[in-house]
Amino acid sequence: MAEDQVIVGLEVHCQLDTKSKLFCGCSTDYRDDGPNTHVCPVCLGLPGAMPVLNKRSIEYAMKVAKALNCTVLHESEFSRKNYFYPDLDKAYQITQYDKPLAEGGYLEIESDEGGERRIQLTRIHVEEDPGRLVHMGNAERGKYSLVDYNRAGIPLIEIVSEPDMRSPKEARKFLNKLRATLEYLSVFDSDKEGSLRVDANISIKGNERVEVKNITSYKGVEKALTYEVTRQKNLIRRGVRIERETRHFIESTGITQSSRSKEQEHDYRYFPEPDLRPLHVQSWVAGIVLPELPDARRERFVAQYGCSLNHARTLTGELKLANFFEKIVAADPQGLSTLAATWIADTLIGELNYRSMSLDSVDAAQFTELVDILKQGSITDKSGIEVLRIMLDQHMKNEPAEAPAAIVSRLNLAKTSGDTGIITAAINEAITENPKALEDYFAGKGGALNFLVGHVMKKTRGKADPGELNRMLVEALKKKEA
Amino acid sequence: MESYELTFEPDDRYNAFLAVCKKAPYGKGKLSGIAVAVKDNISTRGIETTCGSKILKGYIPPYDAHVVELLRNSGAAIVGKTNMDEFGMGTTTENSAFGPTLNPCDTGRVPGGSSGGSAAAVASNMVPMALGTDTGGSIRCPAAFCGIVGLKPTYGRVSRFGLIAYSNSLEQIGPMGQTVSDISTLMQVIAGKDRKDSTSYDRPYTHTPVADIKGLKIGIPGEYFGEGVDPKVAGVVKTAIDRLEELGATTVPCSIPSMKFALAAYYVTCTCEASSNLARFDGVRYGPGADPKKSWHEAYKEVRRAGFGTEVRRRIMLGTFALSSGYYGKYYAKAQVARENVKADFARIFSEVDLIAGPTMPSIAFKLGEKSDPLSMYLSDILTVPANLAGIPAISVPCGKAEGMPVGLQIMGRSFDDERVIDAAYAYEQAVN
Numbered sequence A: 001m002a003e004d005q006v007i008v009g010l011e012v013h014c015q016l017d018t019k020s021k022l023f024c025g026c027s028t029d030y031r032d033d034g035p036n037t038h039v040c041p042v043c044l045g046l047p048g049a050m051p052v053l054n055k056r057s058i059e060y061a062m063k064v065a066k067a068l069n070c071t072v073l074h075e076s077e078f079s080r081k082n083y084f085y086p087d088l089d090k091a092y093q094i095t096q097y098d099k100p101l102a103e104g105g106y107l108e109i110e111s112d113e114g115g116e117r118r119i120q121l122t123r124i125h126v127e128e129d130p131g132r133l134v135h136m137g138n139a140e141r142g143k144y145s146l147v148d149y150n151r152a153g154i155p156l157i158e159i160v161s162e163p164d165m166r167s168p169k170e171a172r173k174f175l176n177k178l179r180a181t182l183e184y185l186s187v188f189d190s191d192k193e194g195s196l197r198v199d200a201n202i203s204i205k206g207n208e209r210v211e212v213k214n215i216t217s218y219k220g221v222e223k224a225l226t227y228e229v230t231r232q233k234n235l236i237r238r239g240v241r242i243e244r245e246t247r248h249f250i251e252s253t254g255i256t257q258s259s260r261s262k263e264q265e266h267d268y269r270y271f272p273e274p275d276l277r278p279l280h281v282q283s284w285v286a287g288i289v290l291p292e293l294p295d296a297r298r299e300r301f302v303a304q305y306g307c308s309l310n311h312a313r314t315l316t317g318e319l320k321l322a323n324f325f326e327k328i329v330a331a332d333p334q335g336l337s338t339l340a341a342t343w344i345a346d347t348l349i350g351e352l353n354y355r356s357m358s359l360d361s362v363d364a365a366q367f368t369e370l371v372d373i374l375k376q377g378s379i380t381d382k383s384g385i386e387v388l389r390i391m392l393d394q395h396m397k398n399e400p401a402e403a404p405a406a407i408v409s410r411l412n413l414a415k416t417s418g419d420t421g422i423i424t425a426a427i428n429e430a431i432t433e434n435p436k437a438l439e440d441y442f443a444g445k446g447g448a449l450n451f452l453v454g455h456v457m458k459k460t461r462g463k464a465d466p467g468e469l470n471r472m473l474v475e476a477l478k479k480k481e482a
Numbered sequence B: 001m002e003s004y005e006l007t008f009e010p011d012d013r014y015n016a017f018l019a020v021c022k023k024a025p026y027g028k029g030k031l032s033g034i035a036v037a038v039k040d041n042i043s044t045r046g047i048e049t050t051c052g053s054k055i056l057k058g059y060i061p062p063y064d065a066h067v068v069e070l071l072r073n074s075g076a077a078i079v080g081k082t083n084m085d086e087f088g089m090g091t092t093t094e095n096s097a098f099g100p101t102l103n104p105c106d107t108g109r110v111p112g113g114s115s116g117g118s119a120a121a122v123a124s125n126m127v128p129m130a131l132g133t134d135t136g137g138s139i140r141c142p143a144a145f146c147g148i149v150g151l152k153p154t155y156g157r158v159s160r161f162g163l164i165a166y167s168n169s170l171e172q173i174g175p176m177g178q179t180v181s182d183i184s185t186l187m188q189v190i191a192g193k194d195r196k197d198s199t200s201y202d203r204p205y206t207h208t209p210v211a212d213i214k215g216l217k218i219g220i221p222g223e224y225f226g227e228g229v230d231p232k233v234a235g236v237v238k239t240a241i242d243r244l245e246e247l248g249a250t251t252v253p254c255s256i257p258s259m260k261f262a263l264a265a266y267y268v269t270c271t272c273e274a275s276s277n278l279a280r281f282d283g284v285r286y287g288p289g290a291d292p293k294k295s296w297h298e299a300y301k302e303v304r305r306a307g308f309g310t311e312v313r314r315r316i317m318l319g320t321f322a323l324s325s326g327y328y329g330k331y332y333a334k335a336q337v338a339r340e341n342v343k344a345d346f347a348r349i350f351s352e353v354d355l356i357a358g359p360t361m362p363s364i365a366f367k368l369g370e371k372s373d374p375l376s377m378y379l380s381d382i383l384t385v386p387a388n389l390a391g392i393p394a395i396s397v398p399c400g401k402a403e404g405m406p407v408g409l410q411i412m413g414r415s416f417d418d419e420r421v422i423d424a425a426y427a428y429e430q431a432v433n
Helices: A055-067 A168-184 A218-237 A261-265 A282-287 A294-305 A309-316 A319-329 A333-354 A364-376 A381-396 A404-410 A420-433 A435-442 A447-459 A466-481 B066-073 B116-123 B140-146 B180-190 B231-246 B257-280 B296-307 B310-323 B332-350 B374-379 B385-390 B418-432
Strands: A006-015 A079-082 A092-095 A106-110 A116-128 A132-136 A144-148 A155-161 A196-204 A210-215 A245-250 A255-258 B004-007 B017-020 B023-026 B035-039 B077-082 B129-134 B149-152 B172-177 B217-221 B250-254 B355-359 B394-402 B405-413
Touching: A006 A168, A006 A218, A055 A116, A055 A155, A055 A168, A055 A282, A079 B257, A092 A116, A106 A168, A116 A168, A168 A196, A168 A218, A168 A294, A168 A319, A196 A218, A210 A218, A218 A245, A218 A255, A294 A309, A294 A319, A294 A333, A309 A319, A309 A333, A319 A333, A319 A364, A333 A364, A333 A381, A364 A381, A364 A404, A381 A404, A420 A447, A420 A466, A435 A447, A435 A466, A447 A466, B017 B116, B035 B066, B035 B116, B066 B077, B066 B180, B077 B116, B116 B129, B116 B140, B116 B172, B129 B140, B129 B149, B129 B180, B140 B149, B140 B394, B140 B405, B149 B180, B149 B418, B172 B180, B180 B394, B180 B418, B217 B231, B231 B250, B231 B355, B231 B394, B231 B405, B231 B418, B257 B310, B257 B332, B257 B374, B257 B385, B332 B355, B332 B385, B355 B418, B394 B418, B405 B418
Parallel strands: A210 A245, B035 B077, B035 B129, B217 B250, B217 B355
Antiparallel strands: A006 A155, A006 A196, A079 A092, A106 A116, A116 A155, A132 A144, A196 A210, A245 A255, B004 B023, B017 B077, B023 B077, B129 B172, B149 B172, B149 B394, B355 B405, B394 B405
């Protein structure tokens, strides 16, 4: 381990995608509804109300435990974590403390050096989400705050890793892999706002560790940790001792900020929740049937569709993406899979990210048509990208969707092969307009040919087959030289 | 369901009620038209429920406790909410924020607590029966002091859903009445599994009391007649036990050595749980509101300082301390070990005997203001807390008088043997009346 080795451990809180809350029958589908509309005496913590454990949430958590190779304990127990805060209606959170649902386990990620790396897990436990404060005005000097208990009692699992990650990038990979696994298990919906929250412990080898709280996005983890690595390394370089402390990540600015020291002096006074019985669910483990998980699907994509390892990794890294790919190639796996893998993994994802669009907005049938057109070779790759962009833009602007074939014919994008007249004309124009390039070419400067190819491409609006164009241009140049 | 109305205008000279329903609706059923008073820590929809505390002044629950729903379904008229030591923390009902309840047998004395209002309401004939709650003797003590019958059922036999928690692992809702038959009738209504209370058991009560204890073996623990127990009270109870022998039971001496630690285990457990249970009273959602101009933690402090009485604040602080980092093992964990020892002692004794009998309280009702020192008040719980620590059923039935004040005979049984405990009390009651 290098002298300034980065050491990262994560505590990941994920909302389990159950229909009802952890300790009452209230619906968890609160995001589009008004404040305090999904509440009852139990999740409002009214005097006298008692928790009743939602069996489904334990089944979901155990699916996760099994998928992550954890050991479900013979006996687990709920405890009270006592602290005052206005979003916590009982003034304690029902969580698990010294007897969690499961211990141990691991998750494999692609390491920075390539190959798989095993990140060991410490434990998985189940707990309830608190309510949510809405600050009116800015957070520091707001006029007042409002509290919404719709979120109170949503089931969470907390997955705690060992300090096994060696870089912010690995932390992000861990998180992505974890998300994929939870989605494959159908227990988690990463599209729901606030469904994931991360606390990260980070240190530079031989120094105190710092806890960074309040990370709420996948990108945020890498950003927050990268900031911390720089900050901590700078301090060490200047000979300043790193304090063991809790810091908060500010998403908007990408920096971490020290929490006031008072907040760290929490004494949560854990003790067993007397209104719930201990859990004895170890015997359920054998009955849990796991679906195909990301690693297995990745291997299958390589074997069944001949995907490259990188493409297979990207495609199976998100459940929706993997499903989308299989839908596209379903009709003609032999003919389409390589092309589809390339177009989804290398092009579509980028175009979607650029537009902040989700895969849900892509019509599988139309995308299949596009891949099919590309397979027939009737348009160039460049035209393919143009068609795809038009399709996505139309969706974004809520315009009526045009079929790829219709776009191709409307814009006259079909390859010009056979119609050498257009290309010849374009070549002649390009040569006439760029005498300097011509000179350079005859002087033996390699870049000049590419420069001219570009110009001809532009003039044919990308429709010319690159191979054909190249051959014709070289011929034309030879004639000039002669 | 509730289609009739009972007019209830009691002469409440003992301050037994905190809320009175002058027109109490009722329906058809086993308890049709019977006036039932409910202790003020049991949630009643639409009726103010304060736990005897200023911090819940004005709190009107939007839902009924499970037992209240069962009472309504059986036709009972809920006529009012009875006074109590704030949150159940006391043995005299003097710790109510709304003034003490007086003992109908002697208004210079306390009715016992914490269910003192329910006991006084029954003892003064304002109602034939009432619900109380018993965390460390809070049903049996006032039953003994006021000369009525009170049962702490087996832990888990009666749903606690809607009972405003003081100490969840110890407390039970139970019946209080003028006769053992009334107790049994109430048990028929309130006992059984409730899916809203995960600690409740599917053990409904369908029994009718039988006055027959022939052949039963009753253990008499030496500790219940030892130091600290008023000899006059002990004498009255011994006479009552002789009567049980005359009725065909045999008695054997026994010992509960773990009782040395019972009070400590009890007070550590209940203050720890209380410190957590009572943390939710912060003025945000119900009760007198917090000052919105103050920061939230300042507002919390103010609400809680003004809203809680001295004894409640004392117990919250004791519990907070006992659970704090570095002390958990020394207090809470140790208390649970002591509690296991008490359970083990009872299990051992109950492998040889059917019932255990002794006094309910070590003395007759205290004079008002007599127990000003909290420690001496805690000590008076010594004979009742073992049943709570072990979760076993225990009844107090009137068995005579000392210095003109009622004395209670306490009969304890195995877990879920509430029927036998009731039968024994019934046999005694039938024999002496």
